[in-house]
Amino acid sequence: xxxxxxxxxxxxxxxxxxxxxxxxxxxxxxxxxxxxxxxxxxxxxxxxxxxxxxxxxxxxxxxxxxxxxxxxxxxxxxxxxxxxxxxxxxxxxxxxxxxxxxxxxxxxxxxxxxxxxxxxxxxxxxxxxx
Amino acid sequence: xxxxxxxxxxxxxxxxxxxxxxxxxxxxxxxxxxxxxxxxxxxxxxxxxxxxxxxxxxxxxxxxxxxxxxxxxxxxxxxxxxxxxxxxxxxxxxxxxxxxxxxxxxxxxxxxxxxxxxxxxxxxxxxxxxxxxxxx
Numbered sequence: 001x002x003x004x005x006x007x008x009x010x011x012x013x014x015x016x017x018x019x020x021x022x023x024x025x026x027x028x029x030x031x032x033x034x035x036x037x038x039x040x041x042x043x044x045x046x047x048x049x050x051x052x053x054x055x056x057x058x059x060x061x062x063x064x065x066x067x068x069x070x071x072x073x074x075x076x077x078x079x080x081x082x083x084x085x086x087x088x089x090x091x092x093x094x095x096x097x098x099x100x101x102x103x104x105x106x107x108x109x110x111x112x113x114x115x116x117x118x119x120x121x122x123x124x125x126x127x128x129x130x
Numbered sequence: 131x132x133x134x135x136x137x138x139x140x141x142x143x144x145x146x147x148x149x150x151x152x153x154x155x156x157x158x159x160x161x162x163x164x165x166x167x168x169x170x171x172x173x174x175x176x177x178x179x180x181x182x183x184x185x186x187x188x189x190x191x192x193x194x195x196x197x198x199x200x201x202x203x204x205x206x207x208x209x210x211x212x213x214x215x216x217x218x219x220x221x222x223x224x225x226x227x228x229x230x231x232x233x234x235x236x237x238x239x240x241x242x243x244x245x246x247x248x249x250x251x252x253x254x255x256x257x258x259x260x261x262x263x264x265x266x
Contacts, residue, residue, distance in 0.1 A: 006264075008151075041154055080157060084150075112161040119262045120134050120165065127265050 002033045004122035006115060008129030010042035011060040012053065017046055020128035021063055028071050036074045036118040041129070044082045047075070049104035065106035075107040076114045138167045139260035142177035146196065147187065152180050153195050155266035163205035170260070171202070174213040174253060178220060181212065181227040181245070196228070203232030203244060210244045213253045
């Protein structure tokens with residue numbers, strides 16, 4: 001089956017960020033396809049490469065990046081939600097005159113149309129949120 | 131854009147302010163309107179407050195985005211379902227909500243009501259019929 005994943009909550013704050021990861025990993029392990037993972041609302045914070053959890057805790061951002069590397073996942077961060085919350089890539093930094101970036105290179109920032117397209121193209125949209 | 135046409139249902143369950151879910155849900159609806167899908171919006175639980183009239187956000191310093199709902203008809207969003215039990219549990223009636231309309235081009239641009247009040251059982255059936263459910 002072809003899944004689209006939507007993540008609405010931030011890392012460490014809310015378990016849905018973890019559940020989405022475990023669901024995605026399990027689906028891939030069973031041979032399903034993940035059309036796209038879309039980060040929305042506070043979920044965009046799952047994409048910051050600057051996160052530093054305690055050493056004995058999971059690294060949620062790197063965990064996504066490693067899974068994406070292994071399966072060539074499309075990890076998309078909503079641009080409107082990202083702008084509000086200070087999630088910045090090179091393009092956004094230039095466009096909005098910011099002096100830094102913080103997005104992990106395995107993620108990309110794009111529009112809400114990517115979420116709608118994923119919902120159309122996938123067999124199932126699974127929303128992880130509060 | 132896409133030849134696939136699905137039944138999209140946007141579930142709005144939360145109060146308009148307090149969290150950003152309601153506003154960011156509306157942003158998905160507005161963007162999604164460009165994709166030519168069959169779109170319905172549902173308001174239930176505290177989500178029914180999103181459609182109330184005369185919202186005033188001056189005291190909380192947040193943008194009052196409620197006028198945006200009145201523009202949904204222009205985005206071809208004309209099926210808006212509000213759950214009766216959710217209204218009643220909160221002491222609200224349809225008269226407390228904005229009068230949302232759309233213009234029917236096949237009927238000499240007659241202005242028609244967008245909002246339909248449905249029972250909880252009917253709401254469940256709507257969810258059952260949808261291909262895609264966005265839950266906010």
